[in-house]
Amino acid sequence: MPSLEIQDLTKRYRGVDVVDHVNFSISGGDVTGYLGPNGSGKSTTVKMLTGLVERTSGRILYDGVDIGKNLDDFKCRLGYVPEEAHVYPSMTAMEYLQLIGRLRGMRESLIEEKANVLLELFGLRLRRHSPLAAYSKGMRQRVLISGALLHDPDVLIFDEPLSGLDVASILLFRHLVAELAARGKIVLYISHVLEVVEKLCTKVIVIYKGRIMAENSVGELRDLMQLPSLEAVFAQLVEQQDMAKTARDIADAIKDVK
Amino acid sequence: MLSKTSNRDDRFRTLVVHFFNRFFDTDTVSDEPVLRTRLIQSLALLAVVSGMFFMYLAIRGGDESGIPFTAVFYAMVVMGLVMTFKWDSLFPDRRDYLILTPLPVSGKRLFGAKAMALCLFLVPFLIAMNIVPTLLILATRPSTLVGHVVAVVAASIFSVLFFAGLQGVLVNVLPASTFRKISPPIQIISIAFLIMLLLAVPLLVTVAPFLLVTDSALLDYVPPVWFLGLFEVLKFSGSAAPQTARWALTAIEALGLTAVIVSLSYVVGYRRHSRKVLESIQSEDFTPVPWRTAAGNLLHSIVVTNAAQRAVFEFLDTVSARSSKHRISAALYSGLGLALVLIRLFVIDGREGFPIRFSTSGLLEAPAVLSFVIVAGWRATFGIPYELSANWIFQIAGRGSAVDFRKAIRKWVFTRRVLPVYTVLAICEFFLFDAQTAAVHLAVDLVTTAFLIEAFFYGFPKVPFTCDHLRKKLQLAAYAVGYLYAYTNYVFYVASLKSWVVSSRSHLIAFLITSAILFVGIFTFRVLARAERARIIYDEPDPSFLRLNLS
Numbered sequence: 001m002p003s004l005e006i007q008d009l010t011k012r013y014r015g016v017d018v019v020d021h022v023n024f025s026i027s028g029g030d031v032t033g034y035l036g037p038n039g040s041g042k043s044t045t046v047k048m049l050t051g052l053v054e055r056t057s058g059r060i061l062y063d064g065v066d067i068g069k070n071l072d073d074f075k076c077r078l079g080y081v082p083e084e085a086h087v088y089p090s091m092t093a094m095e096y097l098q099l100i101g102r103l104r105g106m107r108e109s110l111i112e113e114k115a116n117v118l119l120e121l122f123g124l125r126l127r128r129h130s131p132l133a134a135y136s137k138g139m140r141q142r143v144l145i146s147g148a149l150l151h152d153p154d155v156l157i158f159d160e161p162l163s164g165l166d167v168a169s170i171l172l173f174r175h176l177v178a179e180l181a182a183r184g185k186i187v188l189y190i191s192h193v194l195e196v197v198e199k200l201c202t203k204v205i206v207i208y209k210g211r212i213m214a215e216n217s218v219g220e221l222r223d224l225m226q227l228p229s230l231e232a233v234f235a236q237l238v239e240q241q242d243m244a245k246t247a248r249d250i251a252d253a254i255k256d257v258k
Numbered sequence: 259m260l261s262k263t264s265n266r267d268d269r270f271r272t273l274v275v276h277f278f279n280r281f282f283d284t285d286t287v288s289d290e291p292v293l294r295t296r297l298i299q300s301l302a303l304l305a306v307v308s309g310m311f312f313m314y315l316a317i318r319g320g321d322e323s324g325i326p327f328t329a330v331f332y333a334m335v336v337m338g339l340v341m342t343f344k345w346d347s348l349f350p351d352r353r354d355y356l357i358l359t360p361l362p363v364s365g366k367r368l369f370g371a372k373a374m375a376l377c378l379f380l381v382p383f384l385i386a387m388n389i390v391p392t393l394l395i396l397a398t399r400p401s402t403l404v405g406h407v408v409a410v411v412a413a414s415i416f417s418v419l420f421f422a423g424l425q426g427v428l429v430n431v432l433p434a435s436t437f438r439k440i441s442p443p444i445q446i447i448s449i450a451f452l453i454m455l456l457l458a459v460p461l462l463v464t465v466a467p468f469l470l471v472t473d474s475a476l477l478d479y480v481p482p483v484w485f486l487g488l489f490e491v492l493k494f495s496g497s498a499a500p501q502t503a504r505w506a507l508t509a510i511e512a513l514g515l516t517a518v519i520v521s522l523s524y525v526v527g528y529r530r531h532s533r534k535v536l537e538s539i540q541s542e543d544f545t546p547v548p549w550r551t552a553a554g555n556l557l558h559s560i561v562v563t564n565a566a567q568r569a570v571f572e573f574l575d576t577v578s579a580r581s582s583k584h585r586i587s588a589a590l591y592s593g594l595g596l597a598l599v600l601i602r603l604f605v606i607d608g609r610e611g612f613p614i615r616f617s618t619s620g621l622l623e624a625p626a627v628l629s630f631v632i633v634a635g636w637r638a639t640f641g642i643p644y645e646l647s648a649n650w651i652f653q654i655a656g657r658g659s660a661v662d663f664r665k666a667i668r669k670w671v672f673t674r675r676v677l678p679v680y681t682v683l684a685i686c687e688f689f690l691f692d693a694q695t696a697a698v699h700l701a702v703d704l705v706t707t708a709f710l711i712e713a714f715f716y717g718f719p720k721v722p723f724t725c726d727h728l729r730k731k732l733q734l735a736a737y738a739v740g741y742l743y744a745y746t747n748y749v750f751y752v753a754s755l756k757s758w759v760v761s762s763r764s765h766l767i768a769f770l771i772t773s774a775i776l777f778v779g780i781f782t783f784r785v786l787a788r789a790e791r792a793r794i795i796y797d798e799p800d801p802s803f804l805r806l807n808l809s
Contacts, residue, residue, distance in 0.1 A: 050360040052536055075362040086356040088280075102272040103361045 001028035002063050002154050004049075004186050009058035011044050019044050020210035021058070026203075028154070028184040031177055033191065033201035033218075037238050041210040042190050043083055046159050049188070050080050062155070076104065079153035083160045083190070085140040089133035093124055093143045096132060100147045111150070118146040122169075137164030145173070155186045162193055174200055198230040208238040269363065273371035274378070280354070281347060281379050301386040308332060309390035311459070316394050326406055326489045328463050329391040331482040332456075333410045334417040336387050339452045340380060341421035345445040346582050348376065348425050352535050359532070369528040376422075384414050405492030412513055413485035419516035421448070426523025434534045442579070446589040453593025454600065464606050465614055473501065484509035561669050566662035570652075570721060574670045577644045577723045584639055584723065591635025598631065599624045602749075619753065621690065622699070625683050626752035629707040630745050632675050637714045640667075640722030649724045649796045661790040663721055668711050676707050695760055702756045705773045710748070712780055719795045 005025040011018050019041040026032045036042045047053035049060060051071055060067045067074035087096060094115060101111030119125045122142040132140055141164050148156065158177070162170050177200055181187050191197050197204060198218050206214040214221060214237055218230055227233045311332075315324045341348070350358070350372050358368060388410055395406045424444070428437055455462070469477050477483045487505025546554070554572075562571045578584050602620035652663070680703065687696035759769045784790050 047536070052356065052359050054533055072362040072364060075360060078360060080360045082356065082360075084356075086353055088353070088357070099272065099276060100361065103269055103358065103363055105269060105362070 003027045005061040007059040010056045012056040018210050024205050026186050028186050029181055031181045031187040031201045033189050033197040033204040036207040040207045077154040079148035079156045081144050081148045081158045081161045087132045090131055092129045092131055094128045101150055104151045114150050138166055141165055157188045159190045194231045206237050213237045274374045277372050277375035278378055301382055305386040308387045312391045327466055327486050329410050330413045330485045333414045334482055335452050335456045337414040337417040340383050342448040355532055355536050365528050402493045405489045409485045409489035416513050419520050423516050423519035429531050430523050430527040442585050446585055449589035450593035454596040457597030458600050566659045567666040570663050570666035571670050581644055587639040591631055595628050595631035598627045622753040622756050623749050625703040626749045628679055630748050633710050633714050636671055644723035652721045653796055660794045664790055668715050671711055698760050699756055702759050706752050
């Protein structure tokens with residue numbers, strides 16, 4: 001089984017460690033949830049994994065080899081769904097997948113075949129020649145997922161993949177992730193939807209202010225902290241504010257405008 | 259190995275094609291074919307206009323170096339304009355990095371493909387503008403053809419490298435936040451300056467031979483002259499005059515220097531650039547500086563006194579400062595205005611000595627020229643949409659907003675665009691005229707500009723930047739004729755009015771009283787006709803119909 005190991009990974013912006021000596025490892029077949037509040041360093045970790053952001057220090061090992069030694073080779077094995085649905089709006093779904101496939105060095109016939117199959121399965125075949133600008137957020141997300149799966153990657157990173165998806169697509173996606181993991185893929189799953197993480201992930205990593213606060217299976221985390229749900233564990237770990245009080249403060253702040 | 263190399267070549271080709279298409283890419287669906295068509299129209303226009311101008315030069319004959327100098331000058335300006343129009347797309351942008359970096363494409367290849375795509379994009383412009391002068395030279399002086407082609411191509415490359423190098427150096431040297439701040443003004447000033455040069459070609463073509471004959475040292479600092487030197491050297495196969503040889507050498511040195519700068523900034527700096535683009539957004543901060551906040555508060559308390567007006571006023575400020583396409587549009591009109599002012603201020607007079615003289619009547623016309631171009635320019639720029647899908651913010655505003663929106667638009671044009679220009683003009687006026695005359699001139703200019711704004715924005719049915727009225731071609735032609743007619747008359751009558759008002763105190767009083775009556779009349783009419791309350795029209799983004807296929 002392939003493995004991905006992160007050792008002392010650090011990113012510093014203007015003297016602040018937004019990711020601070022992070023260590024964890026993921027094995028093929030695991031679905032690892034990566035949780036944390038906004039600004040905790042989740043997306044920066046992912047961007048370092050995908051080569052979007054350079055690391056300040058630390059190592060990322062794929063099957064024991066630092067990905068920096070041959071980043072392109074690692075990227076060939078990587079499928080990534082970004083947090084924001086960055087696409088070229090004037091391209092159609094088919095053109096977008098063709099671009100991705102070509103840049104991944106796939107054969108034309110294979111791109112055509114895979115793209116058609118994926119778009120069909122994701123319910124986008126009839127709209128495959130419409131520009132992405134005319135797509136809803138959920139439809140764009142399905143195109144991005146298709147793009148990430150097109151080349152049968154060994155490592156999958158999903159950053160808020162459910163954003164904009166309808167209920168049926170969410171259910172489909174959950175089954176898809178489980179199926180991919182069962183086939184030995186490495187899956188890193190970043191989400192704020194704790195309910196889905198709880199059901200889907202075999203392991204959970206909680207990051208807060210750039211540091212890992214916990215790393216364990218959901219069940220063990222609940223048992224260790226003697227809390228009933230992942231939501232309660234999460235709230236405890238990241239010192240969230242008193243939500244009820246904050247809600248009252250907001251309601252107070254907006255009154256007396258008229 | 260072979261398949262790996264061919265695979266890489268395929269990817270590179272894919273990237274080049276992709277980046278080439280990105281030059282026409284916008285965030286809206288319908289713009290791409292429109293932009294492609296517009297590019298073809300621009301190339302055709304370029305070929306026709308340059309063709310007509312060079313034909314005119316050829317028929318006029320006389321000066322031998324007219325065509326080569328003009329061709330070199332024209333090539334430099336047009337290539338510079340293309341580069342400045344595409345200023346934001348010279349390097350891969352944030353969207354490119356976000357989509358392409360996770361793919362197995364190295365940064366070097368990304369940049370190589372971008373550079374190649376840029377070259378492919380520029381070549382049609384080079385051909386379009388040079389096709390006629392090259393044919394003319396081929397027909398009249400075939401022996402100078404090589405010199406002409408080399409000089410024009412070298413001048414074009416210099417212009418391209420200059421702007422690419424300028425941005426490359428700024429990107430690499432400055433912190434990301436500083437670069438973001440100074441990049442828009444550089445683009446605007448460059449476009450305005452180049453447009454001004456382009457439209458002032460007749461003046462420059464008239465001055466150049468005079469300076470050449472008098473062997474003016476000034477010419478050593480004029481880049482087109484360096485490449486003219488290259489033409490002369492090649493034309494005479496090495497037996498050219500010493501000054502032309504010196505210019506040719508400067509041309510080669512300048513070309514080499516810009517090439518080195520571009521190579522360093524692109525080849526060495528590409529990694530730094532991508533990092534800056536990807537990471538800069540994390541540290542992006544639009545916190546207003548204290549003096550701006552204070553100035554804004556002062557303006558709010560005096561000029562834009564209610565919330566709805568303030569909303570539109572600030573919206574116009576923000577969009578005009580941060581949107582690239584609106585900056586370009588404003589820069590085009592600024593360049594046009596400056597060129598028209600130059601043409602009014604300096605007239606060709608070949609009777610004796612220096613062929614250009616200063617026109618005092620042009621001095622009276624210049625403020626009117628500028629105010630007309632500013633007001634008409636912003637009226638047109640308001641029609642370019644910023645983010646149509648964000649229209650709902652204005653649409654959900656409460657009753658009575660239309661009145662405030664219209665007031666805010668007029669106030670913005672007057673205070674933000676007209677007054678700063680008139681502040682600069684006031685300095686010139688008080689320098690050139692006695693205080694009383696200058697004050698009267700300014701008063702007439704300000705009052706007439708206020709009327710001009712009323713005329714242009716009477717019943718304006720849109721919130722600026724939230725509408726998309728790309729008019730039909732026939733309408734555009736009608737507008738162009740109308741604008742030209744209005745411009746000519748406005749400038750002439752304002753200059754005449756100024757002379758008349760300055761001539762006696764009673765004229766001044768009559769002018770002020772009539773203006774006051776007219777303003778009251780406009781105000782009363784507006785209230786009675788309820789024109790201000792007329793509905794504001796909003797355009798929708800590109801229609802995207804989703805079929806549910808329920809049956």
